[in-house]
Amino acid sequence: MYKIFILLFLYPSLAISSNFTLDKFKIEINSNFLGEEIMLFGQKNINDKVIIIFEGEKKNARLYRKIKENFFWINKTKELSEIPSFFAIFSSPKISLSEIFLIPSITKKHYLISNYRQELYEIRTALQNKGLYHEEELENVDGSLFLKKFKIPDNIPAGNIAITFYEIEEGEVISVSKKNLIIEKRGITNKLELLLTQQSFFYVFILIIFSIIFSLLSNLIFRKK
Amino acid sequence: MNFYLPIAEISINIYLLISLGVGIGFISGLFGIGGGFISSPLLILVGIPPSVAVGTTTVQVFASTSTGVISHYQKKNIDYQMGITLVSGGLIGTLCGVLLLNNLKNIGLIDNYLNSIYIVLLLITAIFILYESAKINLIYKNKKLKLHQHSWIHGLPLKFKYRKSKLYISVLAPLSIGFFIGMLTGLTGIGGGFILIPCMIYLLGMKTISVIGTSLFNITLVSFTSLFLQIYINQNIDFILAIFLIVSSSIGAAIASRVIDRFDQENLKVLFGILLITIASFLLYDLFKTPINLYEINYV
Numbered sequence: 273m274y275k276i277f278i279l280l281f282l283y284p285s286l287a288i289s290s291n292f293t294l295d296k297f298k299i300e301i302n303s304n305f306l307g308e309e310i311m312l313f314g315q316k317n318i319n320d321k322v323i324i325i326f327e328g329e330k331k332n333a334r335l336y337r338k339i340k341e342n343f344f345w346i347n348k349t350k351e352l353s354e355i356p357s358f359f360a361i362f363s364s365p366k367i368s369l370s371e372i373f374l375i376p377s378i379t380k381k382h383y384l385i386s387n388y389r390q391e392l393y394e395i396r397t398a399l400q401n402k403g404l405y406h407e408e409e410l411e412n413v414d415g416s417l418f419l420k421k422f423k424i425p426d427n428i429p430a431g432n433i434a435i436t437f438y439e440i441e442e443g444e445v446i447s448v449s450k451k452n453l454i455i456e457k458r459g460i461t462n463k464l465e466l467l468l469t470q471q472s473f474f475y476v477f478i479l480i481i482f483s484i485i486f487s488l489l490s491n492l493i494f495r496k497k
Numbered sequence: 498m499n500f501y502l503p504i505a506e507i508s509i510n511i512y513l514l515i516s517l518g519v520g521i522g523f524i525s526g527l528f529g530i531g532g533g534f535i536s537s538p539l540l541i542l543v544g545i546p547p548s549v550a551v552g553t554t555t556v557q558v559f560a561s562t563s564t565g566v567i568s569h570y571q572k573k574n575i576d577y578q579m580g581i582t583l584v585s586g587g588l589i590g591t592l593c594g595v596l597l598l599n600n601l602k603n604i605g606l607i608d609n610y611l612n613s614i615y616i617v618l619l620l621i622t623a624i625f626i627l628y629e630s631a632k633i634n635l636i637y638k639n640k641k642l643k644l645h646q647h648s649w650i651h652g653l654p655l656k657f658k659y660r661k662s663k664l665y666i667s668v669l670a671p672l673s674i675g676f677f678i679g680m681l682t683g684l685t686g687i688g689g690g691f692i693l694i695p696c697m698i699y700l701l702g703m704k705t706i707s708v709i710g711t712s713l714f715n716i717t718l719v720s721f722t723s724l725f726l727q728i729y730i731n732q733n734i735d736f737i738l739a740i741f742l743i744v745s746s747s748i749g750a751a752i753a754s755r756v757i758d759r760f761d762q763e764n765l766k767v768l769f770g771i772l773l774i775t776i777a778s779f780l781l782y783d784l785f786k787t788p789i790n791l792y793e794i795n796y797v
Contacts (some may be wrong), residue, residue, distance in 0.1 A: 293513065302501065304500065333794050333796045335792065336793040336795070341696045344609070397792045398790075465504065466768075493751075
């Protein structure tokens with residue numbers, strides 16, 4: 273069904289240029305957020321390659337590496353900066369990371385795929401373990417049409433995800449286009465986080481009042497008479 | 498059915514959370530403990546980040562002890578002089594504990610140290626309970642037990658008269674005990690009643706009648722302070738998780754209060770000791786087993 277939808281959506285522009293879109297450009301994190309499936313689809317010239325990179329907002333992070341010391345597994349920590357909160361590379365046809373390393377106009381813009389360093393491998397693996405890193409091939413629908421469904425996990429931090437579309441011809445980038453996917457906290461989730469970070473005293477005060485009330489109520493209702 | 502926890506930043510199955518809370522409440526009610534030292538490790542085992550598990554457990558401890566302290570206040574079972582001495586040590590201890598927790602979180606050793614502390618605490622308590630139980634059952638079954646004996650603690654300087662407990666002991670002893678318990682509260686989120694009560698009875702020689710009230714008075718004030726420190730220093734208390742835990746553990750405690758008469762108290766103690774050893778074994782296994790993921794990343 274979705275293939276017909278894509279064909280209908282893209283048919284008028286089939287002969288014009290390579291392009292892409294998402295089924296949604298905004299994800300709201302609320303109390304029943306379990307992660308969200310995103311559908312990416314678009315068109316390309318049959319002979320060209322495309323690479324689409326999703327890169328979340330850059331944040332400071334800590335990388336923990338488990339090492340074994342005297343039978344125990346302990347963490348070794350490294351402070352990092354400018355680490356994207358989400359990273360995904362989709363390509364059609366499948367382009368390996370080592371091939372992408374050879375395209376400087378892409379690698380110099382994306383730190384996580386800038387070289388072969390062990391540290392970058394560890395960061396990518398750590399992100400992948402949390403569902404925050406994807407490296408997959410786009411599904412080819414009809415020669416020039418592609419699509420990919422993937423999941424944004426429930427532990428995604430709020431913020432913008434920049435999506436960059438690269439069209440490659442003979443190893444060179446011939447066109448670039450950009451879009452944004454917005455992830456934002458809404459409702460009680462957002463209010464509680466704001467309260468905690470901006471009005472901590474009030475947060476504790478409400479928490480204390482709630483805990484005493486709930487505790488007294490539960491005692492009144494459930495205790496043996 | 499899942500629910501998104503805004504501070505823990507994960508979604509968790511609501512039935513799992515309620516079962517956990519009811520279970521913790523049931524165990525607390527059955528064995529007469531606050532339950533903090535069980536809920537913290539269990540929350541970590543179900544995937545709540547350690548720092549959030551510790552912070553949120555503090556709220557649960559505060560909620561469960563605050564209502565108890567009101568009841569003991571009405572019965573005049575609190576030794577305020579002793580309570581304030583314990584709290585004074587406890588406040589400094591809590592601050593040290595919260596700062597240490599923050600430091601462990603920053604250097605990435607929180608999992609290892611918290612697990613190790615829980616294992617030691619659980620095993621020491623289990624051994625103590627099983628030993629006491631065996632002593633009563635096997636050795637002193639027909640003998641009258643002496644409540645306390647004078648030890649090196651009674652020879653410490655800076656002695657003070659605690660009128661309600663009819664004690665003349667050094668303030669250093671309750672201050673140190675308060676400091677130690679406060680540090681545990683700040684570091685692990687537990688109330689520490691399961692250590693504090695034996696210390697008050699066996700080390701300080703307090704009368705049993707005022708021990709529970711004074712211990713609750715100390716734990717309530719120390720966990721109250723710890724709440725503020727956790728929020729300001731670590732920002733690790735999840736409101737939704739805390740409310741779920743408070744309500745469900747109260748239900749569990751209520752169920753326990755209805756069935757407790759059917760159990761023999763000495764058998765319950767043995768059962769409690771075995772339960773503590775089981776939880777400690779799970780945590781110990783966690784330290785030894787090869788991790789599934791060798792790399793982990795957390796945003797600051």
